[in-house]
Amino acid sequence: MTLGMAWLRTVGNIRELVIASDSxxxxxxxxxxxxxxxxxxxxDAVxxxxxxxxxxxxxxxxAYNSIKMHLPASSRAMDLExxxxxxxxxxxxxxxxxxxxxxxxxIPDDPEAIFVLSGFSWKNKAFKVWTLHYDRSIQGFTFRPAKEWGGQAGGTSKLIAYAGDNEPITAAKERxxxxxxxxxxxxxxxxxxxPFEVLRDLIREGRHPTIxxxxxxxxxxxxxxxxxxxVYWPSKGAGIISVLGRPLMNYERTPWGVIDPDAPDRAYPAHGLDNHVIDE
Structure with missing residues (x-):
């Protein structure tokens, strides 16, 4: 299955929503x-x-096709909510x-899949994360919002959502x-x-066969x-560049930044990046 996370990252006055998963x-x-x-x-959403x-x-x-064909959805006139x-x-x-x-x-079998919708709401001027899940009691999909952690000092917040198998999610929360x-x-x-560091380590260790x-x-x-x-994977020195889960081929370039998984706070500029050669 999967171990996926979506969290609100705050560095100084800059905030961004980060969505990560294994592949x-x-x-x-x-x-x-x-x-x-x-x-x-x-x-504004993934x-x-x-x-x-x-x-x-x-x-x-x-979902993708329904947004593309419906102008209010594709133009963002339809807010994320x-x-x-x-x-x-x-x-x-x-x-x-x-x-x-x-x-x-x-009736059909219950779907064995959950979804996480993450994005920025222009109505609320805020990042939002929802888990879209199947509820057998209503025989349909519904949603639940990600909530901030309680017990935090004033002026701070921690917002995170998980998706995946129970065992790796439990391990990720504990770590x-x-x-x-x-x-x-x-x-x-x-x-x-x-959260990225936790996901990185769980994948590298290989103790959970589903991730x-x-x-x-x-x-x-x-x-x-x-x-x-x-992401340089499995490391900046030894790995190649992977984008959305796929290692790039030797002639491909990424137009976006790349991070070192062992120093994920900083993204390297995309300019001039070439991927390592992959043996065919």
Missing amino acids: RLSGGQHWDANPKIMLLPRT LSFAGNTWDAYPLMLQ DLKGHLVRVFNHSRKFISGLPQGQK LISLLRDRGKLNTGSFNME GGSVQLVKIYEHANAVPVG
Whole structure:
């Protein structure tokens, strides 16, 4: 499945929403070069997923197409808050066309996928994160908002959402708390790139077979633009540049910045970056 995170990063007066995930699809084999974060056909939001690709990919593509064909959604006249409701309706409407059920089965199987909608709301002048999930009690998709951590000192906030398997999510939460405690930030300050560091370490250690591949990363800025950021993987010295989960080929260039996974606070400028040669 997946380990994905979306968190609010604050450095000085600058805030940005960071969305990160591993890049592994599993199903009898491991395929470690797959996008789990989709940039939508509007600049202020992304949709990420965890779960079964049989359920996730069709709904993500329908979400993308529904935004592209609906001018208020694609132009951002439809605020992120309203877009969330639109996507829930698209998901539920799409599932009405499932047929050919096994004999005696009256409704389709519950979808084994959840989605995270992350973006910047121009109405609220704030970053927002929602988990779009299936609720069996209403036989449809609904949503829940990410909430800030409680018990924080005045003037600080920590907002984060997780998506994925229970075991790696539990491990990620425990490690994030431990890391913040070691740095004296458990009850003060805001997130920087600590969640990225936790995800990076869990992938590198390889203890959770459902997560793997490179870290894929997207940032959303307060000027309402989402940008995929490259990651040197598995390290800056030995790795190649990976963008949205896929290692780039030797003739490809990324027009965006690239980060060193061991020093993720700083993005290297994209100008002049060439990827390492991949042996064919």
